[in-house]
Amino acid sequence: MDGGGWFDGDLNGDFEVKRCLSSFVDEGRIESHRYYLARRTLLEMLRDRGYSIPALDIDISLQDFRSFYSQKPDPDRLRISAALRSDPSKKILVIFCGPDVVKVNAIRSIATQIVNKDSLSKLILVLQNHITSQALKAVDLFSFQVEKFQLPRMLQQDAIARYYGLEKGQVVKVIYNGEITGSHVTYRCVW
Template sequence: MEENGGGQQLVAAENGGGHDGAREATCLSMKMDDGSRESHRYYLSRRTALEMLKDRGYTIPSSEIQLSLSEFRETHGQKPDVDRLRFSATHSADPSKRVLVIFCGPGVVKVTSIRNIAGQIVNKDTLSGVLLIVENNITGQALKAINLFSFKVEIFQITDLLVNITKHVLKPKHQVLTDRQKKNLLKKFNIEEKQLPRMLQSDAIARYYGLQRGQVVKVTFSSGEITQLHVTYRCVW
């Protein structure tokens, strides 16, 4: 679904606005400063995780996001303890939704690691999801153990969070539509959900916003080379 200029038309579109996040993340992680590379990586990934949850509607204090690298190091040191980095957040519109962010160490994540994490989680009944930030591979047995949890577990590599992809200069603006907005969109163009261009759940933007199948995203492209905005809609598949 696209809107371009004064007219509107339904067309098939592929997911655009790609980014070279891995290369940029590597550059950032290797950036030289007065402190350790380790603390810098944890600082960047933690900040992105905070921004990500705020964009999902969770209550995140601005002071946490605006924390400087030096302030982070004053609190956590040059070799941060991953257990002290974990934090939880409650959804602003639905207080029953609580998510926990857990950082894993640099080693391979094994089934014993998952069992240890499960044993440390308190108030599991009030938990709706966990974001697991890892630095290494996860064994097959560990993945099976994660699937046994009663809540949703999202796994991110720390290198994926060194840069907030939604702030990338080449990335178009994404807006997640509400159910009502989606209904109005389909009615406006007299189409069905399956006729919308698709975005895979594995897409970086879909993962950032934690999107589920059937949700629709409005994508707005802007460029100095054109005079008008270009808008398209994609349905998560």
């Protein structure tokens, strides 16, 4: 990523405020732009992990993404399925959960939709909202590894958010430097 829309800072007081992600959006909806960025990042991550991801899928333009998925994409259509280059029998599936709280019924629905459970070695769930404890228990019942990705939130009332005048939707990059852990990077979405 080019760093646009990120707030960079570390515990030593070195901070730099950059433009909000929403400021990069053209005439289209912010929602489609966020899905576009999230999907592209996941495709890049899968490629970096050794999965077969066509460059065409990663390099799709925002305009082409919107033409194919619409201004208000259906998260079910954004699924990604890929095979490991070194072992095509190992497959991964990425499912984008919608903006609602992920409940146990949503996990059950995902389980019934996965046709070839035996050939799947990993599942990634991209969460926009929190997942209930019952849904987490249901996820643990899958016979393959399940990763959950959710951008942690920072309340707009947080002292740092208030200090820098951050707005909802902005993504904050926080760099922690410690003697034991070294440098650690985390991201937060202002909520």
